[in-house]
Amino acid sequence: MNDSIDDLTKRIRAFVAARDWEVYHNPKDMAVAIAAEAGELMQHFVWQQPEQLSQRVADHRDEIASEIADVGILLFEMADLLGLHLGDVMASKLTYNEQRYPVEKSKGNNRKYDEL
Amino acid sequence: MNDSIDDLTKRIRAFVAARDWEVYHNPKDMAVAIAAEAGELMQHFVWQQPEQLSQRVADHRDEIASEIADVGILLFEMADLLGLHLGDVMASKLTYNEQRYPVEKSKGNNRKYDEL
Amino acid sequence: MNDSIDDLTKRIRAFVAARDWEVYHNPKDMAVAIAAEAGELMQHFVWQQPEQLSQRVADHRDEIASEIADVGILLFEMADLLGLHLGDVMASKLTYNEQRYPVEKSKGNNRKYDEL
Amino acid sequence: MNDSIDDLTKRIRAFVAARDWEVYHNPKDMAVAIAAEAGELMQHFVWQQPEQLSQRVADHRDEIASEIADVGILLFEMADLLGLHLGDVMASKLTYNEQRYPVEKSKGNNRKYDEL
Numbered sequence: 001m002n003d004s005i006d007d008l009t010k011r012i013r014a015f016v017a018a019r020d021w022e023v024y025h026n027p028k029d030m031a032v033a034i035a036a037e038a039g040e041l042m043q044h045f046v047w048q049q050p051e052q053l054s055q056r057v058a059d060h061r062d063e064i065a066s067e068i069a070d071v072g073i074l075l076f077e078m079a080d081l082l083g084l085h086l087g088d089v090m091a092s093k094l095t096y097n098e099q100r101y102p103v104e105k106s107k108g109n110n111r112k113y114d115e116l
Numbered sequence: 117m118n119d120s121i122d123d124l125t126k127r128i129r130a131f132v133a134a135r136d137w138e139v140y141h142n143p144k145d146m147a148v149a150i151a152a153e154a155g156e157l158m159q160h161f162v163w164q165q166p167e168q169l170s171q172r173v174a175d176h177r178d179e180i181a182s183e184i185a186d187v188g189i190l191l192f193e194m195a196d197l198l199g200l201h202l203g204d205v206m207a208s209k210l211t212y213n214e215q216r217y218p219v220e221k222s223k224g225n226n227r228k229y230d231e232l
Numbered sequence: 233m234n235d236s237i238d239d240l241t242k243r244i245r246a247f248v249a250a251r252d253w254e255v256y257h258n259p260k261d262m263a264v265a266i267a268a269e270a271g272e273l274m275q276h277f278v279w280q281q282p283e284q285l286s287q288r289v290a291d292h293r294d295e296i297a298s299e300i301a302d303v304g305i306l307l308f309e310m311a312d313l314l315g316l317h318l319g320d321v322m323a324s325k326l327t328y329n330e331q332r333y334p335v336e337k338s339k340g341n342n343r344k345y346d347e348l
Numbered sequence: 349m350n351d352s353i354d355d356l357t358k359r360i361r362a363f364v365a366a367r368d369w370e371v372y373h374n375p376k377d378m379a380v381a382i383a384a385e386a387g388e389l390m391q392h393f394v395w396q397q398p399e400q401l402s403q404r405v406a407d408h409r410d411e412i413a414s415e416i417a418d419v420g421i422l423l424f425e426m427a428d429l430l431g432l433h434l435g436d437v438m439a440s441k442l443t444y445n446e447q448r449y450p451v452e453k454s455k456g457n458n459r460k461y462d463e464l
Contacts, residue, residue: 042271090189235435
């Protein structure tokens with residue numbers, strides 16, 4: 001249930017089309033909206049200390065889930081708008097990351113690929 | 117192919133686990149990383165005018181796809197980390213949005229639900 | 233009045249010190265807070281069309297001013313925390329930008345310095 | 349030297365005017381650019397652990413200063429564009445914050461004003 005990127009994307013597309021919102025949903029405004037929603041997600045954790053995170057998540061679980069959903073909905077739509085299959089670009093990037101971050105070099109450290 | 121949120125999430129989880137990166141991937145740092153990647157996606161469109169967007173996307177298609185993938189990978193992982201099913205929270209939010217933005221009130225305008 | 237970066241920075245420093253907040257105000261959490269507040273500022277313009285901007289600003293002037301102030305307060309503090317003089321780093325960057333964006337090449341276009 | 353918000357703002361305004369960039373610098377695109385630059389500043393700290401921050405700042409001091417300058421330059425210009433005096437709106441917000449965060453209630457904790 002709700003596991004198919006395609007099915008969710010179709011539902012999002014229908015939602016947008018029914019409201020004639022395609023005119024607003026150009027690539028720039030999609031990217032801006034995604035960044036704004038990602039900022040709202042991050043707002044839940046500003047100034048929070050490591051030992052406060054579990055409680056924070058427990059206290060704001062529904063709001064955090066809602067912000068995650070907002071980012072997801074916009075991201076699925078943006079990929080679709082650009083004619084990209086989100087699952088495919090993610091799979092390609094994962095393959096690339098597996099090469100950029102070889103297990104033997106990146107295990108247990110948080111260095112970027114260009115610092116390995 | 118690559119259409120299942122669950123399958124992609126499992127692959128991401130395995131990628132992270134193989135590198136012992138769970139220690140870094142707490143909810144706060146996930147949210148920060150998502151916002152930072154969303155910022156990189158948005159960078160492709162800063163100062164761009166409406167009439168420049170098609171060319172911009174055509175010229176930077178692979179980089180933009182790569183940024184979208186980065187946001188997606190982190191978002192799928194964050195939902196999983198919080199014990200959320202991304203597809204379910206997206207579907208719930210879509211249902212909520214369908215109620216907040218009734219077609220008859222929101223068709224053809226970009227007002228927020230609290231301004232309808 | 234209120235024109236001196238130093239004076240405002242001293243006031244911010246005193247505000248933070250009086251609340252024993254230095255423990256939270258490390259460089260990472262400052263940068264995260266700045267990005268989160270910049271996201272709130274941007275939220276006022278999400279989906280807004282060019283012809284709607286004047287009205288938007290008029291209708292939300294105080295809130296927008298408040299978000300700009302939030303970014304400014306955190307930015308002044310972060311520069312101070314890193315031992316930087318904000319005015320000096322801004323002046324240096326302006327000099328650098330004057331070189332990167334020569335008037336004859338950048339006049340009337342929005343290309344980045346590496347595309348000139 | 350370089351301590352006056354007005355003087356820096358005048359220099360920024362002249363830089364923009366000399367390049368005929370006022371046409372691009374509407375309030376929305378300014379806010380988007382600020383958020384994008386704030387994202388670049390934050391990028392220096394993604395996944396960094398508390399004990400890594402000092403070294404991080406030492407290793408990337410000039411780049412971090414440069415990102416702080418970028419946010420500052422855009423923020424000074426945006427305030428000016430909206431007819432706001434940045435120092436005044438910051439001073440007003442500081443006064444408001446002093447009321448929202450009374451020392452006796454906020455000392456030594458990071459709760460938001462609505463959780464005090």
